[in-house]
Amino acid sequence: MTADQIRAHIDPIRHEFAEPRSLVLPALKFAQTEKGHLTREDLEAVSAATGFSAAFVESVASFYDRLYLEPTGTRVVSVCVTLSCMLRGADEVWERLCDREGVSHHGGTTGDGRITIQEAQCLGYCDRAPCIQVDADETVGPMTPESAGQLVDDLRVAPAPDEFWR
Amino acid sequence: MADYAPVDATVDNLVTFELNGRTVSAPPGTMLVDAAYAAGVEVPIFCYEPRLGPPIGACRMCLVEIEGMRGLQTACNTPVAQDMVVTTNSPNVKDAHDGILELLLVQHPLDCPVCDKGGECPLQDRTFRFGPGKSRFVEPKRHWPKPLELSSRIALDRERCIRCFRCVRFSQEVAQDGQLTMQERGAASEITTFSGDAYEARFSGNIVDICPVGALTSIPYRFVARPWEVTNTPSVCGLCPVGCNTELTTREGDLKRVTGRDDPNYAVEEGWLCDKGRWGYDIIHSPTRLQAPVIREAAGDRTASLEDTLPAVAGLVAGRRVGILLGGGATLEEAGIALDLASGALAGAVVSRLGIPAGGLSALRARPSADLGEIDEADVVVVVGGDPAAQQPVVELRLRKARRFGATVIGAGPRPHALETLGEFTRSAPGALADAIGTFGAPVAAAANPVVLWDEADLAADPAAVDALDALLSGTPNARQIELGTDVNGAGLQALGISTDGVLAAIADHALDALVCVHADPLGAAGRTAWADALASFDGPVVALATHETATTARADIVLPAFTMWEQDGTIVSMTGRAQRLRPGAQGPDEAAAGWELLVALAHYLGAPPVYRTAAAAFAYTAARTPALAGLTADVIGTEGARIGTRPDVSDGSRGVAEGAGLELVATHDQFGDVQTADSHALRTAFQPPAVRVHPATAAAGGIEAGALVVLTSPIGRSERLPLIADDRVPEGVVLAPLGAPGAPVEGALAVDRHRIRVRMERG
Numbered sequence: 001m002t003a004d005q006i007r008a009h010i011d012p013i014r015h016e017f018a019e020p021r022s023l024v025l026p027a028l029k030f031a032q033t034e035k036g037h038l039t040r041e042d043l044e045a046v047s048a049a050t051g052f053s054a055a056f057v058e059s060v061a062s063f064y065d066r067l068y069l070e071p072t073g074t075r076v077v078s079v080c081v082t083l084s085c086m087l088r089g090a091d092e093v094w095e096r097l098c099d100r101e102g103v104s105h106h107g108g109t110t111g112d113g114r115i116t117i118q119e120a121q122c123l124g125y126c127d128r129a130p131c132i133q134v135d136a137d138e139t140v141g142p143m144t145p146e147s148a149g150q151l152v153d154d155l156r157v158a159p160a161p162d163e164f165w166r
Numbered sequence: 167m168a169d170y171a172p173v174d175a176t177v178d179n180l181v182t183f184e185l186n187g188r189t190v191s192a193p194p195g196t197m198l199v200d201a202a203y204a205a206g207v208e209v210p211i212f213c214y215e216p217r218l219g220p221p222i223g224a225c226r227m228c229l230v231e232i233e234g235m236r237g238l239q240t241a242c243n244t245p246v247a248q249d250m251v252v253t254t255n256s257p258n259v260k261d262a263h264d265g266i267l268e269l270l271l272v273q274h275p276l277d278c279p280v281c282d283k284g285g286e287c288p289l290q291d292r293t294f295r296f297g298p299g300k301s302r303f304v305e306p307k308r309h310w311p312k313p314l315e316l317s318s319r320i321a322l323d324r325e326r327c328i329r330c331f332r333c334v335r336f337s338q339e340v341a342q343d344g345q346l347t348m349q350e351r352g353a354a355s356e357i358t359t360f361s362g363d364a365y366e367a368r369f370s371g372n373i374v375d376i377c378p379v380g381a382l383t384s385i386p387y388r389f390v391a392r393p394w395e396v397t398n399t400p401s402v403c404g405l406c407p408v409g410c411n412t413e414l415t416t417r418e419g420d421l422k423r424v425t426g427r428d429d430p431n432y433a434v435e436e437g438w439l440c441d442k443g444r445w446g447y448d449i450i451h452s453p454t455r456l457q458a459p460v461i462r463e464a465a466g467d468r469t470a471s472l473e474d475t476l477p478a479v480a481g482l483v484a485g486r487r488v489g490i491l492l493g494g495g496a497t498l499e500e501a502g503i504a505l506d507l508a509s510g511a512l513a514g515a516v517v518s519r520l521g522i523p524a525g526g527l528s529a530l531r532a533r534p535s536a537d538l539g540e541i542d543e544a545d546v547v548v549v550v551g552g553d554p555a556a557q558q559p560v561v562e563l564r565l566r567k568a569r570r571f572g573a574t575v576i577g578a579g580p581r582p583h584a585l586e587t588l589g590e591f592t593r594s595a596p597g598a599l600a601d602a603i604g605t606f607g608a609p610v611a612a613a614a615n616p617v618v619l620w621d622e623a624d625l626a627a628d629p630a631a632v633d634a635l636d637a638l639l640s641g642t643p644n645a646r647q648i649e650l651g652t653d654v655n656g657a658g659l660q661a662l663g664i665s666t667d668g669v670l671a672a673i674a675d676h677a678l679d680a681l682v683c684v685h686a687d688p689l690g691a692a693g694r695t696a697w698a699d700a701l702a703s704f705d706g707p708v709v710a711l712a713t714h715e716t717a718t719t720a721r722a723d724i725v726l727p728a729f730t731m732w733e734q735d736g737t738i739v740s741m742t743g744r745a746q747r748l749r750p751g752a753q754g755p756d757e758a759a760a761g762w763e764l765l766v767a768l769a770h771y772l773g774a775p776p777v778y779r780t781a782a783a784a785f786a787y788t789a790a791r792t793p794a795l796a797g798l799t800a801d802v803i804g805t806e807g808a809r810i811g812t813r814p815d816v817s818d819g820s821r822g823v824a825e826g827a828g829l830e831l832v833a834t835h836d837q838f839g840d841v842q843t844a845d846s847h848a849l850r851t852a853f854q855p856p857a858v859r860v861h862p863a864t865a866a867a868g869g870i871e872a873g874a875l876v877v878l879t880s881p882i883g884r885s886e887r888l889p890l891i892a893d894d895r896v897p898e899g900v901v902l903a904p905l906g907a908p909g910a911p912v913e914g915a916l917a918v919d920r921h922r923i924r925v926r927m928e929r930g
Contacts (some may be wrong), residue, residue, distance in 0.1 A: 040361050053344030055360040113908040 003048035018075060023127045024050050025059050028067050029165070036076075036164035037068035065120070066136070066166045073109045073116035075155045076166055078133045079148070080141075081119045084126035088142065094119065095132050096145035101152065114156050136165045169288070170234060171197070171216035173204035183250035197221060198241035199228055209254050210263065210292045212270070212378045213330035214242035217436055219339045219570065223332050225270070227292070229262040232253045237331040238262050255841070264298035270328045272303050273353070274379070281326065281348055291330065302838040308353075316357075317365040318851045319385050319445055319908040320374060324356050327381040333357060333373035340438070342566050343367040344548060357381070358413065368559055368838060371444040375426050375437070375729035384423065386445060386848045391417040398428060400805045402738065402746040404495060404731030405442040406837055407651035408538070408558045409740030409807070409883035410435035410443055414732060414751025421447050421732050421752035424504065431806055433537040434744065442837050445848035447732050452845045458757035472726075472757055473566065475510035476764070479682075479724055480771035482707040486679035489669035493686035494653025497583035497736030498795070499661050499762040499781050500684050501655075502788025506779020507765065511774035518668035519659045520686045522529055522626045523919050529624065530632060531660075532812050533639040536617050537742050541568045546613035548606050549577030549591070550635060551599055551628075552621025552650040555576030555835040557582040558741065561619070561650065569916060578602030579624065580832045581902055582895035593897050596830040597922050599624065599631035607638055616645045622741075623651045623833070627922050651741030652835070655729075658739030661794035661810050665818040670918060673700040682709045684761060685728065689717035690910040692833070693918030695883030712754060714845070717910070717918050727758035734760035735781035737803065739810055745798055746807035781821035819919040826881045826924035829864065833912060833920075838908035855889075862892040862929070864899060867929050877930035878903065880923045886911035887930035901927060 010023050010159045017023050027050050031042040038046075038061055047054040061067040068076075079085075079094045094105075097117060101110045107118040123139050125131040131141030132148060134155060143151070173192055180191040184496040185205055192201035197476070199209045200216065212225040221243040229238035233251035238258065253259065271293065278284040313321035329348065334357065337346035345365050349358050358367045359365050396417045403410040403424070415423035427644050430437025459475035460467050470478075490512075492502045496519075506899040508515035510858050524531075541564040554561035563587055563620040571576055575589030580596045594602045610616045618639065625632050639645050651657060670688075672678045681704065688697035694717070701708070701721060714729045729778035731738075739745045754760075759767070762781050778784040782800035789795035794811040802808050839844065839854035857875060860868075870876060872892040878901060885903065888911050888925060896902055901910040915925055 043360070053347075053360070055345050055347040055358075056215045056338075058360050059347035063351045 001034045001042050001043055003045040006031055006045055006049035008062075015135070020050070022157065024057055025064075026054055028057070028061050032067060033163040033165055035071075036074070036166070037071050065118070068166070074114050075158075076116045076118065076135050076161045077152060077155070078118050078120035080121070080123045080125070080129070080131050080133070082122035084122070085130035085141075088129040090130035091145075093132075093143050093145050093148050097148045098151065100149050115152055135161070169215065170203040171200045173200050173806045175204065181246050181248050182432075183246055183248065187254050192246050194246070196246050198230065198244045198246055198252060199359055201246045201873040202241065203254070204745075207254055209241045210717050211242055211453060212275060212288065212292075212328060213332060213333050214332060215335075215376055217340065217438075218335040218376075218429075222331060222335070225328065225450060226266050227263070227270075229257050229259060229266070231259055236895060263296040267293050267297035268301055268303070271297075271301055273325060274328065275307060275325050277326075278380075281323075281380035282383045282388055283377075283401060287380060288378040289380075289921050315364075315385070316359070316382070317370060319441070319848055320370060321385050321388060322357060322381050322679070323381050323383070326379050327357060327461060328379055329355050330378055332378065333382060335865055336373050336545060337397065338378060339570065340563060340566065341367060341369040342495050343369070344539060345525055346373070357727075364851070364907060368442075368555075368737075369438060369504055369563065370626060372426065372438050372440050384445075386448065387415075387423045388862070391415065391422050396422065399749045399751045400734070401749040401751060402437065404654050404748060405443055405446055405655060406558055407654055407741035408435065408800050409738065409742075409744060410439050410560055411746070411805075411807075412443065412747070414441065416751045418813055418929070419753035422448060423524070424732075424751075427448070428779060434537065434740065434742075434807070435538040435560045435924060436563070438560060438563050440837065441852055442559065442843055443848075446846045448848050449714070449842055449845045450730050450732055450754075452714065454845060455755070456714060456719065456725060456758065457755045458727060460725040461723075462718075462723050469757075472759060472764075472767075475724060475726065475768050477771050479709050479726065480768055482679045482709065482724070482771055483512060483682065483768075487672075487677060487888040488512045488680045488682060489678045490515055490517045490653050491669045491681065491683045491686040492517065492519040493684065494519065494521045494656050494659070494660060495731070495738075496655060496659065496685045497734075497738055498655065498658045498662070498788060499784045500765060501659055501664060503762055503765040503769070503776070503784055504684060505662060505664070505774060506787070506825045507769060507772075510776075511769050511772035516672050517664055517668055517670045518670075520691050521656050521666055522622055523666045523816075524630055524660045524813070525817045525819045526632055527622065527626055528645060528813065528815040530620065530639070533636070533744055534646045536648050537744065537809075538564050538648065540646065541565065541617050541648070542571060544568055544573050544613075544615050544617040546609050546616040547573050547575045547589075548604075548610060548616065548618045549575070549579070549585065550603060550618060550622030550631070551579040552619070553579070553581055553834045554650055555581040556834055556838070557652070558641055558650055559837055574609065576606060578606075579621070580830075580897070580900065581834060582893070595897065596832055596900060597628050597824060599628050600634040603631055603634040607641070610642050610645055611701045612902075614644065616642065618645055618647045619650055621650045623920055627920060636750070637732065649741050653814045655738040656747070657810070658737070659744055659815070660813045660816065661739060662788070663814040663816055664793055665816050666919065668727070670696065670700055672703050673704050679706045680702070680709070681706065682711070683718050683722070684711045684765070685713070687712070687716040687718045689721055690913065692905065692913045692916040692920055693882070694910060696913045696918050711764055726757060726764050727762060728761040729754035729758055734762070736762065737800070740807075743797070743810050744807045745803050745810050747800060747803050747805070765910045800878045819921075823844070824916065824922040824924065826925045828926045829860070829878075829899055831880065831903055831912075831915065831923045831925045832879065832900055833903050833905045833916065835905040839904050841908045844908045856904040856911055856928075857889045857891045858904075858912075859891045859896050859902040860900070861896045861898045862894055862899070864896075867888060870927065870929055875930045876927050878912065878925040878927055880915040880925045882917055882923065883914040885915045885925075887911070901925060
């Protein structure tokens, strides 16, 4: 993504941020919508658009789980593993989903490159635990290992989103 | 390093508080760690470093008990308050020390026996002093591939890092190069650069000094020495006129490391060194280093011993009309002995120096001057001409600090430079700084504490600007000035009243029989064409006393190898007028000697033994005969330096002449593009290859595309071929050219007295 595109996105919201550094985050999220992850060029574009050094921009990106510095699958499936979900069986959902999709229990991207599975900390849907979020879409739950597998199968055949909001 | 800020207990309104049962005072606003340290109580710290800006309280090592406050408080970011009751040695605090150190050491490899920092490591020292002595952590520690080369000069051992953020804060706040950051988070955090690029910056080495553990180490010093087998000598850097205070680490007679001092000189460099000052010392072993005297005869060159060569030199100069030419780096001792020779053993000898004429600048130099440290307190900083980031590197950090503290930075000059982003800068036409100086009157008059930095070369070539600046300074009595000088000891040679006129004219008039160059390279300096012309018809002997091969040593009939500034005693005066002492940190080559010793020996062979036998005595002898150095002795100068008095007025040079037609030549000496940096192995990736810069329109007007090789021709001479860079920040009609580059490519087109020159630019 180019610096001009990023500027066009952040200029209208600039006034909402008292601290100029805070603009780096929306800029990064927007830059990521193009490819689903951030390349060196994207980081440099964010740096040019926000005026902060590329190293600082990268350090911000590296801090957040939902900003990806490596390519991901077409869709990212986040399984909540915090307390409420864990008490309701998130560990079983997580492990069975990982085994089913052939990724390690640390998560990862499926062999066909369609799906990335990752752990997430509390998504705020404790009333629907255990829950799963797909990209930055709505969170669904309660999940079972079976419904999680079905969800992934549905995602695999669904068309790729136009923009990767994560 | 300078872990604790100095506390000035002489001010009024001291705050009084209780510290471990004692009553202690400190100025309001002092952080508790500093107040305690000044009172003799060490509160252990890792992340606190007063020079890095506001404390961040990241490491939690400085926890203390303060009555009335819940829990323990971090002493590094708690200012002292009246009647505060502080305890730093209670069981609670001891418990906190144990806990924090145990946590910091959880992932730390404790590989002190093989770590370069071992023996001088704050983490090691404070663990012994304040730590639990035992860890409950029995699990395997994390391992990283090691070491990571942050650059070709700095190694990073990530497992040793305790994430104190000092290096990141240095890069972000002090040097503001924006390159170092902490990536990832929590236990996975690591110090890195953008995409793992090399950390190439001009002040990068300082992060090695401030790292409180062995995570950041200097690659040239890696596994070279241990702290208990070295000696550390306070000295001063002689690579540029700033005069940064350094510490030389010597092992077995060889210089192994140059660092900032533990106790920095806040008036000069505040402990920060540029990478050239830190790593450039390896040029003492460069292939061009002179190892033994060379006697050049019809039959060919032969090396000889000093014992044989010095009488030969004495034979060549005795009873003759001798010219002694001093380079800008010659020490006060060498210059003083040269003057002494000229009034005794070599009576009638003409002594002059290479450099920019002082004529016309004396008025500015006599105005109240400031040390670099005083830039911090200025509210308005004016930069007139120059390019301090390239020519006097550490000044950059001072200006950035002043800006951080809220000073307004303004300036003008003929060339674009790196510090123009700090404030409002206007581009002046060469030789037309006076108009811009006129606009500084109002902001300087309105300021409480203005500091004006002015460039020696730019002002010397612009008499109208000197008058305007003098008027500005005289009209605002609280304004102080700092000269951005050119020569390492230029101020010292000026203090001795040594003129730039004399030797060249005497050679041209056939009034000399012999020439002795003392650290002077007239055939490689600005105006070398005029020197080459003069020496071509000079048939007397040329003696060159030098440290490295130069164009002049190649021409000389006798070459005397001298010690470098890292190997000898001596005194040099920084551009702000601060006399500081060089001390030897290395043993020079066997058949070489300190310049002052060679000159003393020469006096002996001339049959006129001087009254001094040591550098300190030679300095005292010179100082006693020099009004500007009155009262100074080696002891008075000590390790911190002392300011010299007003330099005598010398009328030399031709002011304000502009010669030639075409593009105006504006020269800049980039410390990282000069022959010394080129010669240094450690700095090989920092070297900036020489090039000339013009505005794209100027290049187009000349029909020359960027990247082509060009030659600049002035009425005085020609430059060597240099690549052309088109840069739209350069004003049209101006050509920027590098001084001091290997082979002295542009010096031939310049005038000896550095007056303004216009050149023709052609494809070369």
